[in-house]
Amino acid sequence: MLREYAFNEVGSLKVHGRTNGCLNPLTLFWTASGFEVNVTGSELWMEVEGDYSVQEPWISTRINGAWVSRQMVNRGRQWICLFRGRNPKTVKNVRILKDMQAMSEDPDHLLQVLALRTNGAFLPVPEKALRLEFIGDSITSGEGAIGAREEEDWVAMLFSAENDYAVMTGDRMDADVRLLSQSGWGVLTAWDNNPHGAFPSCYEEVCGLLSGQRNADLGAHQVNDFGAWQPHAVIINLGTNDCGAFSSPEWRDEASGETFQQRRLEDGSFCPEDLRRFQLAVIAFLRKLRLKNPDSYLLWVCGMLGNELCPAISEAVEEYCQESGDRRASFFELTDAVDLRGARNHPGRGAHELAARELAEKLTQLLS
Structure with a gap:
């Protein structure tokens, strides 16, 4: 006979x-958020609640x-x-x-786990020795x-x-992972020069990029409890959209008249003043990350979808290390495998x- 457990009654589980x-x-806000159980029995069911106006939630199940x-x-x-x-x-x-990622542009997007049903017993799920954010x-x-490569x-x-890659890195290193991500966002601006699409502004909250009263009531804007889960390494893969902003038109808020733009010169190179503004944003974010993660290794990566800004990021990370004396931060360029592109290029x-x-190879070296 199946027995129903409210999710907070399960006891032996990992979030x-x-x-x-x-x-x-x-409540599952972010990409790759979820839960894990070890369970006996012949059946396992999960009660969930979903909602959306634009983009629906999706889930994946992994067994053994x-x-x-x-x-x-x-x-x-x-x-x-x-x-x-x-x-x-x-x-x-x-x-x-x-x-599916947290949906900053769909305040109705919701995924919650309410209960489990099984005819078995729940057993402890051990914590991993390594944690990566x-x-x-x-x-x-x-x-x-x-999806197919031609999908747009x-x-x-x-x-x-x-x-x-983040979940795969965790698998390779036998690590628990947390992902904080948003399509189109950057360090200084989003891909379209919108300065409100900058990740540092929401990092300290549980899921601060979400809007709407329901998300607020669910605690999306409450201060994250950093002491409850400290990663051994924080991997920052930002800069691709900041690079795109240099080739995008000026952003304008029609209501307030606010404007913003990262510019290129006539020869196509980055405007030095604007490039410096971007580098200062990188340095400021590293300071914030170090404040919230005092013992973590900070590894900034970029390059999977273009590497034009990689030299500037590398310089900014080195400048941060020099000014702060932080010896547990560095930059690492990932391969842009053009022949391995998927959907939406x-x-x-x-x-x-x-x-x-x-x-995984780089982190193993850094954390050993």
């Missing part, structure tokens, strides 16, 4: 991703380390079968991850990491946490696998 600290229900299913979550409450007909005596490791844009959100629609089904699964190999 993945930055959350509001509440398990009744568990293998990715076995992926599906859209519709509006309203629903029970989803995670497995059935299994040997009731064996222990199954089940991990559910949110495939990833901060990034559409690449870290897994945009285009699933900006839709939720073309995002994949399981095909994401973003890195495909193969490109993410390559980045994960490169990054």
Whole structure:
């Protein structure tokens, strides 16, 4: 007989991703947020609630380390079968991850886990020895990491946490990971020069880039409890959209008249004044990251989708190290595997696998 457990009654489980600290229900904000259980029994069901106006939530299920299913979550409450007909005596490791990023432009986007049903017992899920936090844009959100290469629609089904370099790096290093990412965002501005699409402005909150009263009520804007989960390394993959801003028109807020633009010179090079503004934003973010993560290694990476700004980022990281005396920060350029592009001309699964190999090797060196 199946027994139903409110999610906060399960006890033996692991939560993945930055959350509001509440398990009744568990609200999943970020890419690759979710939960993990070890459970006996022949069946396991999950009650979830979904909502959206523009982009629906998607989830992936991994059982005993293998990715076995992926599906859209519709509006309203629903029970989803995670497995059935299994040997009731064996222990199954089940991990559910949110495939879709936090949706800054859809305040109705929602994914919550309310309860589990099983005829088995829950057993402890051990913590990993290593913790990694990833901060990034559409690449870290897994945009285009699933789907045919010719796909161009900006839709939720073309995002994949399981095909994401950050999750793959965690698998390679046997690490727990947290992802904070948003398509189009940068260090100083978004791809279109919008200064409100800058990640440092929301880093200190649980999920500060979300809007709407419901997200506020769910604790998206509460100060994150950094002491509860300190990463051994913070990997920052930002700069791709800042580079795009240098080739985009001036951003203008029609209501306030506010404008902003990162400019290029007539010969196509970066305007030195604006490039310096970008570098100062990199340095300021590193200071903030160090304040919140005093013992973490800070590794800034870029290059999976163009490397034009890599020299400027490398210089800024070195300047930060020199001025602060911080010896646990550096820059690392990832390979732009053009032949491994996926949907929406973003890195495909193969490109993410390559980045994960490169990054795991680099982090192993840095953290040893």
